[in-house]
Amino acid sequence: MTAGKLSNLDIVQAQFDAYNAQDLDAFCRFYADDAILGSLNAEPHTRGLAAVRERHVKLFGDFPQNRAELLNRIAVGPTVIDHERVVRSPGGETFEVIAIYTLVGGKIARVDFAK
DSSP: OOSTTOOHHHHHHHHHHHHHHTOHHHHHTTEEEEEEEEETTSOEEEESHHHHHHHHHHHHHHOTTOEEEEEEEEEETTEEEEEEEEESSTTSOEEEEEEEEEEETTEEEEEEEEO
């Protein structure tokens, strides 16, 4: 799946599916070259697609059974907000997170996380 003609909801769902499959190439395909990741109301901790890729190489390596479950999703204009439950491994760490995606030009430009 490519990000070319997809809706914002489709783009976020496709990257969510790629995240759960730990398909790094597919996951990164939906992010802008200058994408930013950070905690809500804080300075970004990840800048640029190369850094997004590097962060997820480590995450997928550290937690090969990591999966997210979508609890709720809302969208308004260029913003898609997911409420997710993340399970690092069966019987392992579990937490809930809100991911606030900002999309620009058919790509994810920014994600702010609230945990």
